[in-house]
Amino acid sequence: MSEQIQKDAIIDLKNISVVFHKDEAAIKAVDKVDLQIDRGDIYGIIGYSGAGKSTLVRVINLLQRPTSGQVIVNNESLLDLPAKQLRASRKKIGMIFQHFNLMDSRTVFNNVEYPLLHEKISKVDRQKRVSELLETVGLSTYAKSYPDQLSGGQKQRVAIARALASNPDVLISDEATSALDPKTTDSILKLLKRLKQELNLTIVLITHEMNVIKTICHNVAVIENGSIIEQGPVSKVFTQPKKKLTADFVDTSTNIRSALVRIKNDVQVRNLSGGQKLVQLNFIGNSSKQSLISELARDYHVDANILFANVDQIDGVSVGYMIAVLTGPDEAIEESISVLQQNGVKTSIIDLTKITEEEA
Numbered sequence: 001m002s003e004q005i006q007k008d009a010i011i012d013l014k015n016i017s018v019v020f021h022k023d024e025a026a027i028k029a030v031d032k033v034d035l036q037i038d039r040g041d042i043y044g045i046i047g048y049s050g051a052g053k054s055t056l057v058r059v060i061n062l063l064q065r066p067t068s069g070q071v072i073v074n075n076e077s078l079l080d081l082p083a084k085q086l087r088a089s090r091k092k093i094g095m096i097f098q099h100f101n102l103m104d105s106r107t108v109f110n111n112v113e114y115p116l117l118h119e120k121i122s123k124v125d126r127q128k129r130v131s132e133l134l135e136t137v138g139l140s141t142y143a144k145s146y147p148d149q150l151s152g153g154q155k156q157r158v159a160i161a162r163a164l165a166s167n168p169d170v171l172i173s174d175e176a177t178s179a180l181d182p183k184t185t186d187s188i189l190k191l192l193k194r195l196k197q198e199l200n201l202t203i204v205l206i207t208h209e210m211n212v213i214k215t216i217c218h219n220v221a222v223i224e225n226g227s228i229i230e231q232g233p234v235s236k237v238f239t240q241p242k243k244k245l246t247a248d249f250v251d252t253s254t255n256i257r258s259a260l261v262r263i264k265n266d267v268q269v270r271n272l273s274g275g276q277k278l279v280q281l282n283f284i285g286n287s288s289k290q291s292l293i294s295e296l297a298r299d300y301h302v303d304a305n306i307l308f309a310n311v312d313q314i315d316g317v318s319v320g321y322m323i324a325v326l327t328g329p330d331e332a333i334e335e336s337i338s339v340l341q342q343n344g345v346k347t348s349i350i351d352l353t354k355i356t357e358e359e360a
């Protein structure tokens with residue numbers, strides 16, 4: 001099994017640590033991280049500012065050399081390659097950034113052409129390639145414009161075209177949509193998704209926004225204090241977060257937290273009687289399609305009063321969230337909860353005293 005994972009992994013970081021020395025202090029920006037990313041994946045890395053995301057992804061193309069560990073990309077151990085070979089291998093890893101990093105004094109065309117200037121291709125072929133790249137990102141008519149004549153989204157498209165110039169296998173996106181408004185963010189994410197398909201790319205995307213992860217990633221790792229604290233398929237992490245930090249990130253992209261605050265202010269819910277429990281149900285995949293709630297009433301005589309419900313599509317999987325008051329004898333409620341759990345519905349009893357307005 002593990003051999004299978006090794007075989008499919010285009011990126012395999014083994015026991016990576018990065019320590020910075022500042023004044024007298026040693027800062028462990030990345031702490032013994034193992035990370036494998038499969039070819040063709042869109043892999044998200046999420047964490048708060050300072051968690052070590054940028055440092056970790058910069059290790060993938062050795063923009064940041066690790067203090068210890070191994071960096072295997074495309075089955076090559078990058079740290080062991082001679083300089084010339086390393087230069088060639090790094091070209092297969094493109095990168096885009098939050099602030100685009102375009103050259104203001106060059107036209108859009110010349111920005112995209114730049115990485116090709118020292119390649120062994122004729123001027124005609126080079127120009128043809130740049131025109132194709134601009135067409136791919138939808139900017140053909142802006143070839144002669146300068147970066148400061150473009151919107152943020154257009155600048156990021158130029159940066160994407162430039163990153164693709166040397167036909168990379170891997171594209172690293174370091175907060176590429178963080179400076180963009182939600183609509184533009186959406187269009188850039190759609191573009192990345194299309195490019196992944198058309199060019200057979202593997203995308204590693206770092207962000208502090210769970211909505212970005214939810215929109216395009218297949219897998220996600222949550223990073224805190226330089227360590228990966230949780231990882232897995234996005235739909236699973238969304239419905240069954242194991243760590244509090246992950247659950248907090250998930251909450252930012254669902255309306256559950258604000259629903260809970262609203263529910264807390266409801267006098268009837270605040271004063272539930274003995275035979276009532278307020279629960280949150282997280283559904284995934286097929287379980288969301290089953291009429292579990294009506295089964296509970298029929299088979300266990302437990303009524304569910306649904307106070308909030310929402311179904312999302314995450315990575316092609318239906319993911320649902322529900323908040324409900326279950327009413328019935330204690331034993332029947334307990335049994336119902338265990339039936340729900342057996343059907344893959346994560347069920348937790350909500351303690352309203354722990355819900356605060358500020359968290360909404």
Ligand SMILES: Nc1ncnc2c1ncn2[C@@H]1O[C@H](COP(=O)(O)OP(=O)(O)OP(=O)(O)O)[C@@H](O)[C@H]1O
Binds near residue numbers: 020022027047050054
């Ligand atoms: N070149 C450096 N020298 C010293 N410390 C650094 C350096 N680069 C990063 N750090 C420190 O390493 C830690 C991780 O930083 P990193 O930029 O990787 O985090 P991040 O999760 O990407 O955060 P952000 O989104 O704010 O960039 C932070 O404490 C940061 O101050």
